[in-house]
Amino acid sequence: MEILTAAKQLQVTPDQLRKWEREGLMPPVARRADGLRNYSAQDLAWVQHVKRLGSSEAGAAFLREYVHLVQLGPQATPARQSFVAETKQQWQAHCQTLLREFDTMEAMVVKQQGGKSDEH
Template sequence: MNIKEAATKFDLTADTLRYYERIGVMPPVTRNQSGYRDYQVRDLNWIYLVKKLRDAGLTIESLIEFATLAQMDRTQDVQAAQKTILNDQLEVIDQKIQELNDTRKLLSFKIDTYDEHLALFADGKTMPDPLWKENL
């Protein structure tokens, strides 16, 4: 598969794929006899992984480290380092999910009590309990 096809398949640009390869976010791509990139299943799997890890918020620096480790001899230390990178990002995502859940609860509370809030506000009053108390 050529670079244009690979880029289209993953909704990226050819420039992005070249950049990822150049900076070491993914291992060097297989080349054909003419020297053009010829994306194999292994290369496509890397693009998919990189795209998903970027979507998950992994930094370019962490991706470079992850890819560099992947190209080293497979030792327990290398595998542990890769797993640490993934676990660290999972913790970040879990924290973001918790923050989103808290925000969702607040929005639900505001929607559920919206009419009551407006009625109190119209009478020059406020809710008796602060929002951050046991309402959430």
């Protein structure tokens, strides 16, 4: 599939697809004999990952490392599995910390509201 068709289907610009590939957020896309990118179903799936995870720098860093491990081939499968599991644990811990912080902030709001008159 040509880049314009892929971009339209994925609701991104062709420039964005090129940028993500250039930045290593997805594996290189195969090229046709004339040098144009030829997006496969697997490439489109990668772009979906990039759209979900690549919007944050942490997600982008994860994708770069994951793409690197994929490019090492099947022998890197155990490393990929470990990397994903470790990263998931780190993010779960981070999310729990954020949720506790939001709970604390909500409690502060409730406490502050209790001490005030009905002002708007």
